[in-house]
Amino acid sequence: MPHRTIKRMEPPFTAAPEAPIYRQLCERIAALIHAGALHRGDRLPSVRQMAQQQGVSLSTVLQAYRELEAQRLVEARPRSGYFVAAMPPPPRRRPALALAVPEITRPPAESQAVGVTSLVERVMGAASDPSIVSFGAACPGGDLFPTDKLRRAMARAMQRHQASLARYPFTPGVAPLREAVARRALGMGCSLDPAQILVTNGCLESISLCLRAVTQPGDVVALESPTYFGLLQILESLHLRALEIPTHPRTGLSLPALELALDTQPVKALLTVPTLSNPLGATMPLTARRALVQLARARQLPIIEDVLYNELHERAECRRALKSFDTTGQVMLCGSFSKTLAPGLRLGWVEAGRWSAPVRRLKSALSGGHTELIEHAMTEALNQPGLEQALRQLRATIGHRIQQARRLIGASFPPGTRVTSPEGGFILWLELPAGLSAVELFEAALREDICIAPGPMFSTSQRYDHCVRLGLGRGWGPAEQQALQRVGELARRMLDRARPGLDGEALQRAA
Known part of the structure; x- marks a missing residue:
């Protein structure tokens, strides 16, 4: 059937100030x-x-x-x-009552020593077992990436730069890669000098170097609550104390709570993920980002910004980094392409602002340079045509996956379960009804070869013992969908045992 050509759309478009x-x-x-x-x-x-x-x-x-x-x-x-499109999807609807979004978090008011390694190691060990259906790790699977293009990028790097195998690599990394990173950073509103960019062994090393540059053992670092367990592990290894700041599942870090913390606590640095924070998937509004940078400048507070997930956000304006508002070098920008392009290459980068020189010295002393061939392969991958189209497809694929998972959770998990609705990424945060232990649910699921990430991994306290993080990047076929339904069934059974005699409606009221 011949298609219609729409020649004109009336009336003429006029912009309103509240949206781009x-x-x-x-x-x-x-x-x-x-x-x-x-x-x-x-x-x-x-x-x-x-x-x-x-x-x-x-x-x-x-x-x-x-x-x-x-x-x-x-x-x-x-x-x-x-x-x-031939089959456009239905419009996105607001979450149903059964899938209400969790409320703002309420972490302890005082800084805490960090000790999450034991539980993290157990969960990550299960998540890496190929015989287990895993929602425990926030790692994307190979099916989400153009592996043929990555293979060709590796082959071109080998052909063009094989002599690099006979050279000892030095920091800060090959110039073409740093230039490619600077070009990608334009999409986050940042104009970076390639000469100030340092290539690292992934985003976590970037963050660790920044923390080493601005803190000493025993210092207090502020960060979102809940937060990614990898960040807590870094604090633990550096003998730093974590001060968790209340965080809203939609709008991120609470600025009034942070300002109060700065008034009452000896905070030496802020570690933050303003776009699609892990595990909440929260995104800070642009007005709040600007205000945060102004607050940090007034208080001389170093900000370490993790932009690992920025390119996965559905809206371009929300990919803008805190760094884009920074005029004094107060923000240290850390990123990698492990969630968007090539997880296996394990390369990251950092632009450390005022602290660029000490961060570079630390990098040289602690781990030195990398395999140049891998850096050239990443450069080839970043410069290949079709990258933007691949990113749009990635965002569409994981967005569809998240919506399917939310529907399964609404149908399978106990009444009263709350779940986030992020605008990108492949992570969901579940708040289970009172009376359910996430660690016990993890143990029950693991006995059936299913791995989830219990909430206590993401905090220095036990305030999230009733919460679960689900990573949906490792595949999404019938086996994964059935496993997610099974976790919901296990949660229902556990809650029935904990609350005998309550029907579904009563359970929802109690939650």
């Missing part, structure tokens, strides 16, 4: 698709035609079309333009 222009254009077209005004197979106006019609720039229209493509509402056809 491209976002408003995207939402308007999406509404027309969901309402049936635009049919499957319809050809949208060209980028130039749409820009002229709506009085906006070409880049604004292109960004809107790419966002619609990421939502699987439109598809780009080579040399033909953009078309309404």
Whole structure:
């Protein structure tokens, strides 16, 4: 059946101040698709035609079309333009009552010594067992990445730079990779000098180097609560104390709570993940990011910013880093491409602002340089054509997976279970009804060869013993979906034993 060509969209587009222009254009077209005004197979106006019609720039229209493509509402056809997708998904709906989002966290008011290694090692040992269906690790699987392109990148690096195998590598890393990192950072609103970028053995090493540069053993470091257990392990290894700051599952770190902590505690640094924090998936609004940088500048507080997940956020404006607001070098930017491109290469990077020189000296003393060949392979992968399209496809794939998992949780887990609804990434945080122990649920699931990550891994306290993190990056077939349903069934049985005589409605009220 021949497709229709939509020549004009009326009325002309006008921007409102509360949302970016491209976002408003995207939402308007999406509404027309969901309402049936635009049919499957319809050809949208060209980028130039749409820009002229709506009085906006070409880049604004292109960004809107790419966002619609990421939502699987439109598809780009080579040399033909953009078309309404053959089977557009239904519009995203607000979570049902049974899937309410957890409330803001309430961690201890005082800093704590860190001791999470034992539980983490047990969970990660199970998560790495190929015979176990694992939701325990926040690691993406090979099915999410263009492995053929990565293989070709490795082959080109070997052909062009095989002489590097006979050279001893030195910091800060090969110049072409640092230049490629600087180009990618433009997407986060950051203009970085490649000469100030340092290549590392992954994002965790970047963070560790930054902490070493600005703290001494016994110092207090503020961070989100709950937080990624890997960050707690770093604090533990450096003999630092963790001060957990209340965090909202949608909007992230509470700035009033942080300011109070700075007034009452000897905080030496802030370690934060403003975009898609792990494990909550929270994203800090841009106004709060600007205010946080201003607060840090006024208090002379070093900020260590983890941007590992930024490129997985569904909205381009939310990929903007704290560093983009920094004019004094107060923010130390740490990242890698292990969640978005090549987990196996294990390369990270850091731009440490005012502390670039001591961080570079620490890197040279502690681990030195890397295999240049691997750095050249990463450069090839970052510079290959089609990377942006691959990222859009990755975001669409994991977004669909997250929504499927939330539906399974709503159908399988006990009434009263709360679950996050992140705008990107492949992590969900569950708050189970009172009376359920996440560690006991972990043990029960492990006996059936299923691994989950219990909440106590993500805090210095036991306040999250009723919470679970689910990592959905390692595959999503029938086995994984059945395993997730089974975890829900186990949780229901455990709650029934803990609360005999309560029906489902009563359980929900009690939770």
